[in-house]
Amino acid sequence: MNHQDQELLEDLRALASQGPGEAPAHIEEYLKAQFRRKNRRRKFLVWTPAFSAAAAAGIALLLWVRSGAPRSAPAAAAMHAVAPVEEEADANFYPLPEAEALPALENAMVVRVQLPVSSLQLMGFPVAEERADASVQADLLLGQDGLARGVRLVQ
Amino acid sequence: MSDSPSHSDGDLLRLLSAGNEKAFLEFYRRHQGAVYRFAFQMSGKSEIAEEVTQDVFVVVMNSAKRYDSERGSVAAFLYGIARNFVLRTLERERPYLTVLDDPAGDYMGRMVADQDVFGELARHERIEILRKAVLALPPAYREVVVLCDLHERDYADAADALGCAVGTVRSRLHRARALLAEKLRAGERCAV
Numbered sequence: 001m002n003h004q005d006q007e008l009l010e011d012l013r014a015l016a017s018q019g020p021g022e023a024p025a026h027i028e029e030y031l032k033a034q035f036r037r038k039n040r041r042r043k044f045l046v047w048t049p050a051f052s053a054a055a056a057a058g059i060a061l062l063l064w065v066r067s068g069a070p071r072s073a074p075a076a077a078a079m080h081a082v083a084p085v086e087e088e089a090d091a092n093f094y095p096l097p098e099a100e101a102l103p104a105l106e107n108a109m110v111v112r113v114q115l116p117v118s119s120l121q122l123m124g125f126p127v128a129e130e131r132a133d134a135s136v137q138a139d140l141l142l143g144q145d146g147l148a149r150g151v152r153l154v155q
Numbered sequence: 156m157s158d159s160p161s162h163s164d165g166d167l168l169r170l171l172s173a174g175n176e177k178a179f180l181e182f183y184r185r186h187q188g189a190v191y192r193f194a195f196q197m198s199g200k201s202e203i204a205e206e207v208t209q210d211v212f213v214v215v216m217n218s219a220k221r222y223d224s225e226r227g228s229v230a231a232f233l234y235g236i237a238r239n240f241v242l243r244t245l246e247r248e249r250p251y252l253t254v255l256d257d258p259a260g261d262y263m264g265r266m267v268a269d270q271d272v273f274g275e276l277a278r279h280e281r282i283e284i285l286r287k288a289v290l291a292l293p294p295a296y297r298e299v300v301v302l303c304d305l306h307e308r309d310y311a312d313a314a315d316a317l318g319c320a321v322g323t324v325r326s327r328l329h330r331a332r333a334l335l336a337e338k339l340r341a342g343e344r345c346a347v
Contacts, residue, residue, distance in 0.1 A: 008285075008339065011282055015289070016304070016305040016307075020191065020201065022188050023187045023188070024205060031183060031209065032180065035171075039174045
């Protein structure tokens with residue numbers, strides 16, 4: 001390497017040491033907000049099928065019970081988990097975000113389920129971050145189509 | 156995730172793709188400086204550098220799973236994404252860009268020492284000419300100078316980032332340095 005090349009490399013090193021070293025702080029704030037938004041969407045997409053599955057299971061159980069199947073002890077035990085609730089349909093249920101787009105409620109029923117607290121955040125309940133991993137008992141209000149319309153906290 | 160800073164980049168990418176915000180922030184803080192400097196040195200514009208840095212980490216949060224450790228280092232992965240965004244932005248803004256519109260005078264001011272003022276001024280001037288010369292290089296040469304000389308990446312890492320052969324990096328770098336030396340000589344002749 002000749003003297004000029006050496007000098008050029010030194011100048012390039014000097015150039016490298018100049019200029020900004022860090023991205024401005026507002027970029028981190030923006031990205032943090034984006035990350036949270038993306039996570040909320042992802043969790044919502046994860047839990048929506050879970051709600052639907054719980055609802056479908058509830059409907060199936062109810063139909064089976066109503067069809068006059070002989071009530072064994074476990075089925076009887078399940079009865080208080082699933083109950084027709086015409087009179088209860090408007091009793092303090094918090095409407096789910098997607099329920100507005102569903103057909104009007106005709107026959108409602110309630111299924112008691114364990115819900116992760118993080119899914120309550122997605123529905124807009126104020127929940128402390130440190131409790132996000134816990135679960136709570138809640139009643140799901142299901143419509144005639146088996147889709148959840150609302151949720152009510154038991155605990 | 157604990158607060159331990161010992162997570163590897165691979166671990167952080169896995170955790171952040173599972174929704175772990177702390178992992179994302181640790182990964183961002185570890186790499187943002189290099190991405191930002193690369194975009195700034197490639198474009199000469201802080202607005203472009205900000206936009207590119209933002210875009211690179213949005214890609215990371217959405218597609219961390221795309222990273223394949225067998226195809227290169229995490230740094231090469233990030234430089235590769237940043238390079239694509241920079242080139243796209245420069246292409247889009249080409250009619251409005253000039254290489255002389257961002258003189259970075261704030262940084263130059265620090266270089267003038269009390270002693271040997273004339274020597275420092277001459278060096279200051281040389282580096283300013285060099286900065287403009289780097290920005291005036293064709294992008295294919297500029298990116299190898301920025302990666303290998305300004306960011307001190309090895310040829311293999313630069314080749315991974317640029318998606319080309321190591322030999323290509325070596326030959327482009329050789330040519331780029333020759334162009335820079337020529338511009339510096341021309342600049343000195345003008346100063347005399």
